[in-house]
Amino acid sequence: MKKQPKPKVAFFDFTDCEGCQLQLANMGNTFLELTELIDIVNFREIMSEKGEDYDIAVVEGSISTDNDVKRIKEIRAKAKILVAFGSCAAIAGVNGIKNRTSLEVAKERVYADKAHTINTIKVMPLDRVVKVDYYILNCPPYIPEIIAVFKSILMGKPYPLPNYPVCVECKMNENVCRYEKDQECMGPLTRAGCNSWCINNGNRCYACRGLLENPAADGAKEILEKYGLKVEDILNHFTLYNDPQGEKYDQEFAR
Amino acid sequence: MKYASLKKEDLNKWLEHLKKKARLYAPRKKENLFVFRPVKNVKDVCLEYMPTILPPKKYYFPQKEKLLKFTVNPFKTAKAIAEFEEYILFAVHTCDIAGIQCMDVIFREGPEDPNYLNRKEKMTIVGMECFKPCDKYANCVSMGNHVPRGGYDLMMVDIGKSFIIHINSQKGERLIADLSYIKGANENDMRKLEEKRQEKKKIFKEELNAPLPKVYEAFSSQGSFDSPLWDEVGRRCVACGNCTAVCPTCYCFDVADEMELSFNEGTRFRIWNYCQMDDFARVAGGEDFRKGRPARQRHRYYRKFKYPVDKYNRYFCVGCGRCSRTCMADIILIETVNALLDPENAASYVGSVKNRPEVK
Numbered sequence: 363m364k365k366q367p368k369p370k371v372a373f374f375d376f377t378d379c380e381g382c383q384l385q386l387a388n389m390g391n392t393f394l395e396l397t398e399l400i401d402i403v404n405f406r407e408i409m410s411e412k413g414e415d416y417d418i419a420v421v422e423g424s425i426s427t428d429n430d431v432k433r434i435k436e437i438r439a440k441a442k443i444l445v446a447f448g449s450c451a452a453i454a455g456v457n458g459i460k461n462r463t464s465l466e467v468a469k470e471r472v473y474a475d476k477a478h479t480i481n482t483i484k485v486m487p488l489d490r491v492v493k494v495d496y497y498i499l500n501c502p503p504y505i506p507e508i509i510a511v512f513k514s515i516l517m518g519k520p521y522p523l524p525n526y527p528v529c530v531e532c533k534m535n536e537n538v539c540r541y542e543k544d545q546e547c548m549g550p551l552t553r554a555g556c557n558s559w560c561i562n563n564g565n566r567c568y569a570c571r572g573l574l575e576n577p578a579a580d581g582a583k584e585i586l587e588k589y590g591l592k593v594e595d596i597l598n599h600f601t602l603y604n605d606p607q608g609e610k611y612d613q614e615f616a617r
Numbered sequence: 618m619k620y621a622s623l624k625k626e627d628l629n630k631w632l633e634h635l636k637k638k639a640r641l642y643a644p645r646k647k648e649n650l651f652v653f654r655p656v657k658n659v660k661d662v663c664l665e666y667m668p669t670i671l672p673p674k675k676y677y678f679p680q681k682e683k684l685l686k687f688t689v690n691p692f693k694t695a696k697a698i699a700e701f702e703e704y705i706l707f708a709v710h711t712c713d714i715a716g717i718q719c720m721d722v723i724f725r726e727g728p729e730d731p732n733y734l735n736r737k738e739k740m741t742i743v744g745m746e747c748f749k750p751c752d753k754y755a756n757c758v759s760m761g762n763h764v765p766r767g768g769y770d771l772m773m774v775d776i777g778k779s780f781i782i783h784i785n786s787q788k789g790e791r792l793i794a795d796l797s798y799i800k801g802a803n804e805n806d807m808r809k810l811e812e813k814r815q816e817k818k819k820i821f822k823e824e825l826n827a828p829l830p831k832v833y834e835a836f837s838s839q840g841s842f843d844s845p846l847w848d849e850v851g852r853r854c855v856a857c858g859n860c861t862a863v864c865p866t867c868y869c870f871d872v873a874d875e876m877e878l879s880f881n882e883g884t885r886f887r888i889w890n891y892c893q894m895d896d897f898a899r900v901a902g903g904e905d906f907r908k909g910r911p912a913r914q915r916h917r918y919y920r921k922f923k924y925p926v927d928k929y930n931r932y933f934c935v936g937c938g939r940c941s942r943t944c945m946a947d948i949i950l951i952e953t954v955n956a957l958l959d960p961e962n963a964a965s966y967v968g969s970v971k972n973r974p975e976v977k
Contacts, residue, residue: 392878395878396878509878513878526858526894526895526896527858529858529859530858530862530894533857533863534889536671536675537670538650539859542650542943543648549857550855550945551855574895576895577855581852581946
């Protein structure tokens with residue numbers, strides 16, 4: 363292959379726990395292999411240099427202040443490719459819970475008498491503000507998917523997200539379905555791509571990858587009710603990671 | 618020798634022998650269900666088991682199978698697997714054997730599928746006949762698959778203190794040859810076998826409300842195709858794809874190339890794919906030839922009871938009951954087919970979630 367200049371990659375974080383960047387460090391040798399192909403110019407968690415010249419911006423975290431809006435627009439303007447990295451960036455993730463109450467209430471809950479000093483807006487995933495070229499889902503991101511998305515970026519082709527539920531991968535892994543054990547699970551409504559990571563390890567699916575494009579809310583509601591969940595519980599399951607989408611289901615489930 | 622006899626106390630000895638002959642896969646417990654797994658300890662093998670989560674198809678049509686390896690520069694392709702290993706599927710139920718026969722029909726139809734045939738060639742099937750209906754979801758009697766109907770190398774029948782083994786091929790015969798503890802079955806054994814079969818006839822009853830030709834007829838009528846029943850089935854479906862994943866006769870797949878980080882070497886895979894997926898029938902330009910869950914569920918049923926009968930003269934439902942058992946929305950095959958058999962009531966069919974699992 364012809365030697366091409368390595369693309370410059372910068373990592374940025376917004377409102378989040380920075381666990382996504384930590385996943386990159388957890389990649390071990392594969393991350394080193396990746397650095398053979400890319401130049402990392404900005405990555406606060408692992409280096410002190412701060413390059414402002416980059417081709418690919420990998421951004422984690424949600425947009426939750428006016429300053430965030432300004433900053434992500436600046437990043438977008440500089441980057442040729444923008445990657446939403448992790449649930450907070452891609453679907454607003456757990457931060458979206460804030461949207462369930464008014465901003466005033468949310469501020470007071472967290473900052474009490476200092477609430478008036480805080481600037482905050484409704485939480486948004488990146489693509490509510492800027493164009494996103496690639497999505498790496500999951501909380502935290504699933505390492506094989508991080509690699510797959512980087513491969514697509516480097517080959518210059520799109521990375522289509524699977525539009526089928528986690529059950530598809532879960533069944534291929536021959537897990538005992540949680541519903542067969544009378545335990546609830548968001549698998550049937552959640553976008554696949556994580557290889558049913560949580561269920562393989564005895565946990566349930568929390569829908570951290572976001573809902574399917576076309577989830578069967580009606581059928582799913584019936585199933586969740588069958589397992590004795592009340593409407594509020596179902597709503598909480600739907601919105602734990604997916605409030606921007608949850609607003610929609612709020613209405614469907616309120617009926 | 619056509620029938621052999623194996624004492625139960627010698628079973629583990631035989632399993633150890635089989636383990637040396639080839640890779641041995643057998644059912645074992647997984648939580649409250651069963652799965653086929655490579656046998657490490659022969660004591661883990663379960664001979665009395667409910668149909669496994671996935672049928673043994675995962676061994677001859679793997680979930681994600683390497684098709685070929687390639688390099689871009691210089692452009693070269695090579696077999697992904699140079700040599701396939703011999704393996705034995707042990708204690709396979711007659712319904713799953715029927716599933717293998719269906720796969721054979723599909724993959725041997727020209728152009729033959731070498732990926733399947735490579736694995737099929739190395740397969741030896743040791744069947745295990747059931748004498749207890751497994752649960753309310755199975756419809757093996759209606760499909761005629763509750764009794765052995767060929768497609769195996771050896772078939773075991775539990776007659777109390779020993780197993781009668783029907784030898785159906787040379788491959789099978791080799792697995793019991795020259796073993797001091799496996800002898801030809803005597804008259805007494807054969808009488809017991811006959812008794813068992815007679816007893817079985819009393820216990821196993823047809824599950825569908827009509828014989829198969831009537832079922833086929835029902836599926837062939839335009840009224841059934843257009844029945845509102847499918848809307849009701851589709852309304853409950855969440856398109857999780859479980860019914861198709863666990864079906865011994867579902868064989869749809871997708872093909873995808875994966876590159877190494879070198880961007881010069883790669884592997885071509887084929888991966889299970891299901892008609893229940895949202896994008897399954899969507900093509901370039903966004904057109905979807907089978908829009909909506911009702912149409913997709915209907916398609917699944919027609920792929921079992923109508924289309925393959927027209928094309929191969931064979932029903933592609935083997936009656937294992939897995940699709941109904943695994944469906945969290947309780948879309949139950951027996952219920953759907955019976956509703957369809959009764960056109961007057963099919964229109965007003967309402968399925969319900971009513972089969973909460975019993976937790977032990």
